[in-house]
Amino acid sequence: MRCWANNLFIVIVVVLGLLAMLGACGQKGDLYLPEPASGSRSGTPPGADVPSPPRSRTDTAQP
Template identity: 65%
Template structure:
């Protein structure tokens, strides 16, 4: 079976776009942190 450049390019593009989408979604709603305790209401 001959080497197919189009298939290799397609796989590289899918991997790059998948990685970029995972990285760009980090911290989408702000920084990740544990919220402090809620203040006591009297």
């Protein structure tokens, strides 16, 4: 005959397993990061994402 602690352990493992399976229900989305499409970029020229240098104080001064 099994000890009450052994039975409790089995019940806890089963309950946690069921909760883990139920917690995964409804999860959506890719299970991996998709590769970027080769050759087709966003249409911006190279270097377009480089920020421009800050403007001087005379350009931003208010009259």
